[in-house]
Amino acid sequence: MGIFRGWRLLFLSLPLLVFVPLLFSVSELHRKPNLEQDLSKNHAKKFDHLVLGPAAGQGLPNRLQCQGLKALNKTHSLPSSRMLSSSDNISFVTVFAVYNSSQIACRDDKLCNTVIVGNASYNKVERSMAILDTFINFIQVSVPKSNVVILSDPASELPIHRNNVHLLHIHGDYSREKLMLQRIKSYIAFLETRYEEYIQRKNHLDNYIFTDSDVAVVDDLGDVFKKYPDFHLALTFRNNKDQPLNSGFIAVRGTPDGILKAKIFLQQVLEVYNSKYMKASRMLGDQLALAWVVKSHPSFDVKRFTRPEAFLDEIHGASVLFLPCAVYNWTPPEGAGQFHGMPLDVKVVHFKGSRKRLMLESWNFYTSYAASDYSDMLCLILRSGRTKYDF
Template sequence: MAISRPRSRAIPLLPLLLLILLAPLIYSVSRMRLSWAPEQLPHPDSRKLPDALVLGPAAGQGRTDRLQCQGLKAVNKISLASEGKYSGELVSFVTVFTAYNSDPAGAGKMSSDVVTVGKHSYSKVERSMAILNTFISFIQVSMPTSKVIILTDPKSKLSINQGRATIFPIDGNYSRGNLMLQRIKSYIAFLELKFEKLDQVNSFSNYIFTDSDMVVVEDLGYIFKRYPHCHLALTFRNNKGQPLNSGFVAVRGTSDGISKAIEFFKKVLEAYNLKYMKASRMLGDQLALAWVVKSHLPSAFGKFSSPEIFTGEVNGASVLFLPCAVYNWTPPEGAGQFHGMPLDVKVVHFKGSRKRLMLEAWDFYNLTSELSDMLCLILKSGRTKYDF
């Protein structure tokens, strides 16, 4: 009698093949899961912005039109002090500034927001004043005959004890959300007052309206001397969204120059109110500035990709267009193309979180008395985001 045996099940061929093919993938995924374990993640404190300068390579090395550095020594840049440059043009720098007081409830307590730069420690309010004082100090070094005029809220309790710097109160709304709009209004009010008094003085001063987080490293008076027929000067960059930077506007101090500038700023203010109030806190003024230029001189936008000086007429004013690369240079933060610092840079703009670097640069200059070496410090530190 035949004995029946249990029949063995054959393993389907397709699932077996899939298992063999997927085995390496399953192994690699398991390895990735292990590498992503929470204990392997960087500690949150390691992601904080650095509290000291971080020096990196000096970009632009080998290019004859870029600053060359060996360590923190400039190879191909001569300090302004040894050049003795002076255009002979009278220039006054005008900036809008107001101090925002911290929470009174925190008075007398040790702030966790204190930042130390060199031998000095600054609270949030103090560092803002330190930036303003550094702005003035650099102008006194590079353009010692120039005045600095600070347009501010009459209610603001500013105290400036720096030689040729003066406070000029102008009524207005200087709240944080309205400051960029108020800045244009303050410019107009200031120029109107200067226009009224022109016939009472024998000489006049040209004006450069700037942000206070800028460092002027060379005499800018020659702009007015070399381009005598221009009423205004603006700085441009190859940026489709914000091609004009409002942090630097030069105005010739003649009656014609001031009157043209007043009309120009009024056009910008009008565009701001009608089109860009939703961007009032940060970008409204720059968007309005670009809109006015585009409305009257659309051909200018085709020239912004090339860093060459050019002129054009905007609403009846002769406008000189200066490349930001030289007259409003900003150290790039992190990503993007970075070809170094132009050898003929005139103004360095410490936007956003670069402001600590501005104070560090002043400390370094005080140690070395060399503007050129200070530029190497900025160049090698400018790609890092700092704490203010």
């Protein structure tokens, strides 16, 4: 009887043995990097701690291979080896707006509750600033001699005091409902200003990379301008019939011709946005307008979006380079190649939507262990990217 009673207790305790790992906090993950946590099957639930699942792409060639949180075949260069790279003429440009919820009565817990990441606690506004700060951190490690330009509403108070980080106020409507529309307008205004300054004073022109602020640049992007010397602007694409282009990464060559052609191209996108996709102005309108401008060109072959290879095409007078999202705009789990893991040569990770906590957690993981490269951190991202978090 004692033997049967023992087996019964063991059987009843099995569910606890399976789900106890999910209860560990992020701080526990940092203290025990080899801890294996089960990925919840309830994708609708948001978690306030990292949840690790299996790493996609195991056994596939040219994909990151992970053993726990240890990368087996991924090596990024040390930041010190990039100091002499040509990337010192790159400026990263992002549009950023703060929506202050402190004046809203705390009738809704979602507006008032803070979230904790590592040893830091954030309210709703502080979360956005933390994401922006982490965005800058990744750039300054991966492309250390580059500049960061933040385009923002003059009414926004952004306490940013960082080396090589510049705040530029551009008037417009930065409300949530019109932010994607305003982003295109701000990009156009920025390029217009750079072009006029060059014409009037022959100012130095950088190569420009326009990105969302929830991206992590994890490798030097100078190769885009060296490897592909003939493009005016570059877009990232994925194998998605309705939304093949993602606006979270747009590169512009820093020549008068490149800046002018890119500005004219984006003005066409803005016109299509205003005329066809205003109902999607809060989200996706810019991507739908981008796709319309590109696919409406008579000679463009949309089948090229099905192959994850960079290609060049002329679209309405501009030489446009199309770069695969899998490398230059990889998103867990909805980016191209999501079911096939992370490419070994990934350069930009895009933490869309509910993955923003993961962006902060990844940076904390990298700095906590003083890693010499991003390899293990990429395993953390790969194994955590399918989970919805509370950010």
